[in-house]
Amino acid sequence: MDTQNSTSEPEAKSGPTLLSRIRDFFIDVFDVFSFIGRFFKEAFAPPYELRELIKQTWEVGVRSLLLITVTGFIVGLIFTKQSRPSLVQFGATSWIPSLVSIAIMRALAPLVTALISAGRVGSSIGAEIGSMRVTEQIDAMEVSGTHPFKYLVCVRTLATTISLPILAIYNGLIAMLGGYLNVAVNEGTSFSTYIQQFFQPLSFIDFEASIIKSIVFGFTIGIVGSYKGWNSSSGTAGVGKAANSAVVTAMFLVFIEEVIIVQMTGWFR
Amino acid sequence: MEDHKSAIDYNDKVISIKGLKKSFGDYHVLRGIDLDLYKKENLVVLGRSGTGKSVLIKIISGLLKADEGQVDVLGTDVTSITPRDLMELRRRIGFSFQNSALYDSMTVRKNLEFPLVRNQKNLRRKEIDEMVERVLEAVGLKQTINQMPSELSGGQRKRIGIARTLILRPEIMLYDEPTAGLDPITSMEINNLINRVQERFNTSSIIITHDLTCAKATGDRVAMLLDGQFQRQGTFDEVFASNDERVKQFYDYNFIN
Numbered sequence: 001m002d003t004q005n006s007t008s009e010p011e012a013k014s015g016p017t018l019l020s021r022i023r024d025f026f027i028d029v030f031d032v033f034s035f036i037g038r039f040f041k042e043a044f045a046p047p048y049e050l051r052e053l054i055k056q057t058w059e060v061g062v063r064s065l066l067l068i069t070v071t072g073f074i075v076g077l078i079f080t081k082q083s084r085p086s087l088v089q090f091g092a093t094s095w096i097p098s099l100v101s102i103a104i105m106r107a108l109a110p111l112v113t114a115l116i117s118a119g120r121v122g123s124s125i126g127a128e129i130g131s132m133r134v135t136e137q138i139d140a141m142e143v144s145g146t147h148p149f150k151y152l153v154c155v156r157t158l159a160t161t162i163s164l165p166i167l168a169i170y171n172g173l174i175a176m177l178g179g180y181l182n183v184a185v186n187e188g189t190s191f192s193t194y195i196q197q198f199f200q201p202l203s204f205i206d207f208e209a210s211i212i213k214s215i216v217f218g219f220t221i222g223i224v225g226s227y228k229g230w231n232s233s234s235g236t237a238g239v240g241k242a243a244n245s246a247v248v249t250a251m252f253l254v255f256i257e258e259v260i261i262v263q264m265t266g267w268f269r
Numbered sequence: 270m271e272d273h274k275s276a277i278d279y280n281d282k283v284i285s286i287k288g289l290k291k292s293f294g295d296y297h298v299l300r301g302i303d304l305d306l307y308k309k310e311n312l313v314v315l316g317r318s319g320t321g322k323s324v325l326i327k328i329i330s331g332l333l334k335a336d337e338g339q340v341d342v343l344g345t346d347v348t349s350i351t352p353r354d355l356m357e358l359r360r361r362i363g364f365s366f367q368n369s370a371l372y373d374s375m376t377v378r379k380n381l382e383f384p385l386v387r388n389q390k391n392l393r394r395k396e397i398d399e400m401v402e403r404v405l406e407a408v409g410l411k412q413t414i415n416q417m418p419s420e421l422s423g424g425q426r427k428r429i430g431i432a433r434t435l436i437l438r439p440e441i442m443l444y445d446e447p448t449a450g451l452d453p454i455t456s457m458e459i460n461n462l463i464n465r466v467q468e469r470f471n472t473s474s475i476i477i478t479h480d481l482t483c484a485k486a487t488g489d490r491v492a493m494l495l496d497g498q499f500q501r502q503g504t505f506d507e508v509f510a511s512n513d514e515r516v517k518q519f520y521d522y523n524f525i526n
Contacts, residue, residue, distance in 0.1 A: 047387070132372075140370035140430075143330045144384035144437065145360040 035153075035227050042147065043154040052151060056159035060121050064167060067116055072171040075112055076178025079103060084186065093187060097197035100179040105202055109172030110164075110210050111258055114217035117164060118250040122225040125156050126246030129229025130239040138230075153230060157222030164218030165211045172210070209265040216261065217254050224250040277489060281308040282341075283441055283473045284329060289338035291324055298324050300497030301338065306441070306473050311463070313476045313488030315508075317519070320494045322477040323367070326443040329475070330364050331355045343440060360388055363434030363472070367446040369426040371418040377429055378414050381405070385436050404432040407469060408462060424455035428462060435470060442466065442474040448483045460486035481505075481520065493519075 016024070080100050087093050129152055132138050141148035180194050189197075225246040232242035284306035291299040298321035306312050316322050327333040328340055331347050340347045345358055372380050381401045386392065392400075405411045408428040418426060427447060434442065447463060448456035460483050467474060476487050484491055484505060491508045493501040495515050501508045509520050 047390075128374075135368060135373070136366045136370040137372055139327075139332055140364070140366055140372070140433075141383075142332060143359050143362065143364040144388070144434070145356050146384055146387040 031231070032227060035230070036223060038149060039154055039157060039223060042150045043158060047147070047150075049151055049155050052155045053158055056155050057162050060117070060159045060163040061166060064117060064120055064163075065170075067120060068113060068167050068171050069174050071112055071116055072109070072174030073178040075108055075171075076100065076104060076175030076180075077182055078178075079108065079175070080179040080182040084182070094197070096183055096187075097179070097189075097194050098201045101176070101198040102201055102206075104175045104179070105172050105210060106206050107258075107262070109175060110168040110213045110217060111254070113164060113168040113171045113214065114221065114254045115251060117160065117167065117218070118221050118254060119247055121160055122221045122246045122250045123243040125160075125222065125225030126228040126232070127239055127243035129153070129156075129226055130232035130242035131229075133230060133232050134234050134236075134238055149230075153223075153226040156226055157219060160222035160225075161215055161218040164221070165214035168210060168214040168217075205265065205268055209261065213258070213261045216257050220253050220257060221250045224253065277310045278308040282306065283308050283343055284475070285339075285341040286329075287339045289325075289328065289340060290336045291321065291328060291333070292336055297497055299328075302494075302497070302499055304492060304499065306475060308473050309467065309471055311467055311474045311476060311487050311489045313478060313484040313491045313505075314494055315479060315481070315484055315491055315519070316494035317479060321497060322479075322494055323445050325494075326364070326445060326475055326477055330359065330362055330443060360437055361440045363431075363437065363439035363442045365427070365431050365434055365442065365444045365447060367449055369418075369430035371421075371426055371429060371433070373418045375418075376414070377405075377410075377416050377418070377421075380418070380429065381433050381436050384433065388437060400436055404435045407435060407466070408432045422455075424451055424458060427451070427459055431462065431466065435466065438470065439472060442472045444474060444476040444478075446478055446480075447476060448478065448480045453482070456480065456483060457486070459483075463487045 080096060083096060083099055084093065087095055087099070129138075132152065138148045138152070141151065176195075176198055179198075180189075180191065183189050183194055184191075228242040228246040228249065229239075232238045282305050284304070286302060286304040289299050289302045289304075290297070302325070304312075304325075314322050314325060324333060328335050329342055329347065331350065335348050338348070342358060343361055345354065347355065347358070350358065371377075372383060375383065378401055381404060382397055385397060385400060401414070402411065405414060408431055410425060410428055410432070413421060413425060413429065418429070421429065431442075431444075431447075442463075444463060447459050451459065463474065463476065464487055466472060474487075476483065478484055488505060490502065491505050492499045493508055493516060495501075495513075500513060501511050501516060509516060511517070
């Protein structure tokens with residue numbers, strides 16, 4: 001113990017050096033890629049946890065439904081309401097459904113769904129796995145000859161990857177209804193006309209890009225939540241930190257991915 | 270205890286450890302320890318908190334990697350084992366955690382079924398139910414089958430944790446502080462359970478504790494871990510007959526005669 005004190009004391013006084021920070025950063029990056037690599041290695045190899053996958057997909061999907069419905073409706077309603085004054089100036093109110101559809105289907109629906117899920121599902125995955133880590137439940141699974149990584153990480157990450165595209169499409173459709181409420185009140189447009197105008201500017205690539213984007217977002221939320229929980233430090237503070245960090249990191253990555261995917265989609269448009 | 274001692278097979282080592290070293294940074298926890306566990310023996314590892322007792326059994330079960338040394342468990346060296354072989358080996362080892370480590374999102378029944386259905390794929394529902402009931406009966410908690418872990422007392426959680434390890438019929442049991450945080454009466458119940466498990470399931474056990482009552486009640490042999498090495502080994506009375514001040518101090522501060 002004396003040796004430990006004498007060597008750690010100078011570092012404690014001066015704090016970590018730039019070199020040690022760079023080294024730690026690359027170790028972290030390596031850990032993340034190892035974790036993702038392990039996911040792909042274990043997720044598609046038997047034994048499969050189908051029952052648990054269905055249960056978790058149900059949890060992620062159904063439990064987020066109310067929140068997705070409310071936010072989707074409000075986003076559609078507010079976006080339409082805020083866009084109206086600009087279009088009224090040009091006498092282009094008939095473009096509102098097209099504008100709303102492009103904004104919602106291409107960007108808002110996947111993004112809003114991902115951000116809500118990062119907050120609700122990502123934090124819960126981080127906290128759940130983190131608390132299992134600190135209470136030795138993961139160790140208990142390992143010593144009983146089972147596969148905790150597959151059961152906890154692979155299943156939850158697959159569940160968010162499957163659920164997000166479905167939730168994003170649902171969110172988009174609800175936002176469409178929110179937009180319709182505003183259009184119907186102001187212009188008295190019929191629902192069938194609104195629907196026709198809503199879908200007219202959309203191409204297959206818009207749906208394809210949104211679904212691919214949601215799959216990437218879903219994977220990110222699941223893997224980040226799992227990684228943070230899996231590597232959480234001991235104690236209740238560690239669990240809280242894991243949950244918080246899961247949300248912040250997932251949201252940050254979702255925005256980065258949004259930019260990259262939008263850029264890449266532009267090449268195919 | 271004497272009757273039980275005659276059943277120990279001193280020609281059959283189920284665990285054999287040689288020159289085991291483990292450090293965390295600059296802190297040398299285990300400094301080259303040697304240890305044997307014989308078939309049907311209850312070995313108690315005593316020591317103060319932070320002396321590496323739990324580290325020792327985590328290395329035996331493959332949860333931690335040794336820095337140096339050889340750790341033969343049921344004829345396999347866990348320091349050089351493949352992940353697949355480690356999974357196989359772990360099915361033959363039961364690990365009872367200090368805080369029970371029950372899966373808190375599952376009922377007692379699901380906790381017990383979890384290792385079973387994942388290790389024995391071809392079991393029918395009736396067989397699973399029978400095995401679950403058998404281990405619950407062995408720990409005397411049949412009535413808790415549909416309860417959640419949060420509804421159980423500390424002692425009950427410990428017993429369910431032991432039942433969960435027993436369901437795979439392990440050959441070796443590793444107990445990490447089985448009586449920590451329990452009142453004296455519940456502690457004695459756990460000590461009796463450890464002895465009953467040994468008799469009924471013919472297990473060999475390592476019991477990690479700093480509770481001398483537990484050590485005396487369960488141990489056929491006691492090994493005292495001090496400064497990263499086993500300083501004393503033998504029966505409880507032999508170990509504490511020592512003139513070593515650290516051993517005396519441990520006895521004086523912990524044991525009420």
